[in-house]
Amino acid sequence: MRKNYIAGEWRTSAASTENTNPSDTRDMIDLYARADIQDVEDAVAAARQAFSSWSRSSPLQRFECLDAIGTEIIARKHELGDMLAREEGKILKEATAEAHRAGHLFKFFAAQAYSPDTDGYRSLRDGVELEVRRQPIGVVGGDRPETGQPGHYLAPALFVGTSNRMRLNREEIFGPIATVIAVANYDEALAVANDADYGLSAGIITRDVSIQRHFVNNIEAGMAQVNLPTAGMDFHAPFTGKKGSSFGPPEKGIYCREFFTGVKVVHAAIS
Numbered sequence: 001m002r003k004n005y006i007a008g009e010w011r012t013s014a015a016s017t018e019n020t021n022p023s024d025t026r027d028m029i030d031l032y033a034r035a036d037i038q039d040v041e042d043a044v045a046a047a048r049q050a051f052s053s054w055s056r057s058s059p060l061q062r063f064e065c066l067d068a069i070g071t072e073i074i075a076r077k078h079e080l081g082d083m084l085a086r087e088e089g090k091i092l093k094e095a096t097a098e099a100h101r102a103g104h105l106f107k108f109f110a111a112q113a114y115s116p117d118t119d120g121y122r123s124l125r126d127g128v129e130l131e132v133r134r135q136p137i138g139v140v141g142g143d144r145p146e147t148g149q150p151g152h153y154l155a156p157a158l159f160v161g162t163s164n165r166m167r168l169n170r171e172e173i174f175g176p177i178a179t180v181i182a183v184a185n186y187d188e189a190l191a192v193a194n195d196a197d198y199g200l201s202a203g204i205i206t207r208d209v210s211i212q213r214h215f216v217n218n219i220e221a222g223m224a225q226v227n228l229p230t231a232g233m234d235f236h237a238p239f240t241g242k243k244g245s246s247f248g249p250p251e252k253g254i255y256c257r258e259f260f261t262g263v264k265v266v267h268a269a270i271s
Contacts (some may be wrong), residue, residue, distance in 0.1 A: 001031040006039055007046035013039065023089035040141075047139045055136045062113040070106030073099060101235045105252065108236050112254065117261075129268045134261040150175030164195050172198040172245065186211055194220045199242035201230040222246055 003010040013033035021027035035043070054062075073080065081096030088095065123130040156176040162169055169179055183189045186206075193202055203225035204215045216224045222241035223233065233239055238250035249258035 001033055004033050004035050004039060004043075006035075006043045011039060019087060021086045021089060023086075027086060029083070029086050044139060044141065051136070051138055055138075059113040063110045066106050066110035066113065070103045070110060073103035073106065077103065105235050112257075115254075123267065127270045129266075129270060131266050133264045133266060134257060135264055137260060137262050149173060150177070164192050170197065172200070190215065190218060194218075196220075197243055198245040200245035201225065201241070203228060203230045222250075 001012060001016055003012050005011075011033065013035060015034040015036070016031040017034050019029040019032055021029060077096055077099040080099040080102075081092060084090070084099060085092045085095035117134045119132045121130040121132065150173070154175055154177070157178075159168060159177065159179040162179045162181055164170070164181060166179075168177075169181065181192055183192055199219075199221040201223040202219045202221035204212065204219075205227055206212060206215075212226050216226065220242050222245060223230075223239070233252075236253055238253040238255040240246050240250035240255075250256055251259065
């Protein structure tokens with residue numbers, strides 16, 4: 001059984017979860033310890049204790065820690081890619097690339113440790129200094145949803161002859177399916193694409209530069225792809241959506257500092 005790492009030690013549990021390869025249900029990857037309430041409380045307490053010193057660590061300390069993690073992930077990307085492919089059922093090439101990208105994400109954020117965390121402003125009042133500091137939010141957590149998407153319960157499928165009125169095209173389904181909606185022209189295609197409650201990533205294939213520009217300016221999605229697949233974003237650019245596909249600040253890139261940090265505004269009279 002794979003144990004949980006809590007407060008500096010590996011802990012087992014009375015309950016466990018079986019991790020099965022969704023692309024080959026005969027492949028049982030391992031048993032994983034299922035944390036109980038006490039485990040969660042201990043983990044949160046340990047995180048809060050560590051936050052006090054970690055949040056006040058030097059840029060060099062944070063850089064070296066995050067950079068070392070990134071280096072280790074990249075060095076083990078084939079091992080991690082194989083595990084990821086078995087856990088999620090995705091192709092090995094894509095899983096290995098995802099592990100490689102994860103390592104570079106750590107290295108990107110390691111470099112961010114040297115970025116300024118304070119902005120200076122000129123106050124409207126004489127004899128007053130004004131600055132805005134960014135400070136880490138602290139320990140956060142969330143609940144695991146009880147329901148899941150199709151997974152290995154649904155075989156890969158292509159649905160043709162569909163319309164935007166169908167539930168299949170109204171929900172954001174994370175499963176091995178694709179749908180086809182026939183349209184007469186670009187204008188109708190854009191209207192159909194925007195007639196949705198979600199807007200994560202959208203793409204267009206065309207050599208017409210004017211249509212490319214119009215699409216980028218008018219598609220209601222957080223990420224627009226031109227002559228490219230709708231997956232595979234650069235790790236240093238923000239990952240975001242519109243409408244029901246996003247909540248709060250973007251992930252990745254420098255924009256996610258809004259997600260991980262809060263603002264403190266400081267006014268100080270000059271004596």
